[in-house]
Amino acid sequence: MDRSWLGWAEIDPADDVCAGSQVSLKLTYHVGKFGIDDGGSIRIARRSVSDSEPLQFDDPQSTGYTKVSTSGAVRLNCKWDRRGHIRPWRGALQVDVHDGSLGEGDTIEIVMGDRGGGGPGFRIQTFREEEHIFKVLVDCFGTGRFEEIDGSPVISIVGGPINIIQVVTPSEAVQGEPFSIVVRALDSWGNRSDEFRGDVSFSSSDPNAALPPGYSFAEGDRGAQRVGGVTLNTPGLHTVSVKDGKGREATSNPIIVRRERPELSLFWGDFHGQTKQTVGTGSLDEYFSFVRDVAGMDFGAWQG
Known part of the structure; x- marks a missing residue:
């Protein structure tokens, strides 16, 4: 669906981040023509295999503190759930809209790893991923049916300094x-x-x-x-x-x-490799190049 109806999202900064590092990422969702009704929600989901730390909303001085705000005159309720969406996108942050509605052009701003209260940030996953997606879904009318927006934000997670x-x-x-x-x-x-x-x-x-x-x-x-x-x-x-x-x-x-x-x-190899096409991460090219050029194995097999 055209993004003007369901809305769109952006992330800042969109630069590469080092695996396992403490980061602060601001994801901004821009409400589309459908708006978000009282009782509607947005959901930010991550892949099941990600080991990024859970988000929390209670202690601004601790790791993973997340701050959520909106330009609209509504009340927001936030929840992090390790099983908040469907496989292979399990862990999810859900933001529910109450006591009013949001219209086209309103925004919801989510700062994952907010440092304003003295916290260190948010620990991103500990392994590389060239296309790390923050999948954004919207339940515009409070029906419980979430639709993915067009063009969810993406960053690249790269290896850190040599150890x-x-x-x-x-x-x-x-x-x-x-x-x-x-x-x-x-x-x-x-x-x-x-x-x-x-x-x-x-x-x-x-x-x-x-x-x-x-x-x-x-x-x-x-x-x-x-x-x-x-x-x-x-x-x-x-x-x-x-x-x-x-x-x-x-x-x-x-x-x-x-x-x-x-x-x-x-010979050494791996019979059971999976990619983003099923419940893993990365592309097929990334998998086989890792098998050959990084792991140094003799063969690899792709299961989906």
Whole structure:
């Protein structure tokens, strides 16, 4: 339906935010031509898998404090419910209109993580999501039927500053045959660190290994990169290590180096991945690129 009837919403700021950080976000709903009758409501829902903290309305000095106001001459009642909407949009804030009605052009302003009373803000979810939607629904006439507005507000949640560096390798290799490894910079929540830049160098427990000269992380890598050209030349159990310019270092999982390729090989993967098309998050491209380029797995399967 055209947004002029159900209304529209915007969020400020709409900038990227770091996963797990304390933020303050102002969502403004603009009432459409239908208005909102006495007993009507708006609902702001989040995905079931989000671990953003619950919103609260009682203690302005505590985390998650949310302030709700309106330009109209009505009374608002606010409630946060972990099961306030339907799967896969479970957690929801509902704002009910009482003692009057709102007309076209009125606004409802919701500040999630209001800091005016000394609170630290609102802790956003701890994992990355390129399209984090605040789904806005409206029950204009108090019938209990909520309709989604056109164009709910969206922000991107990205990885925070680097906390550790890791290197992931295959569990098996054949003497003299090159393979690739994944190097990833992770934040304190285990997300890849989008802002990581710098050079990394490689070493190995195999004294005869042939290794890449190094790698320079750039903006497009977003904290993770698959690097090829690693060759182990000594049979046995070995590892590959990585070190960045700040002295952070890590050692890989063990690698069994065989003289010849065995009849059966060991592969790692995930059979049950889900995206925003069902009850997960992210797109199909995001899922498979994570499997290959961040998790360093050999295969992945998509279940919906």
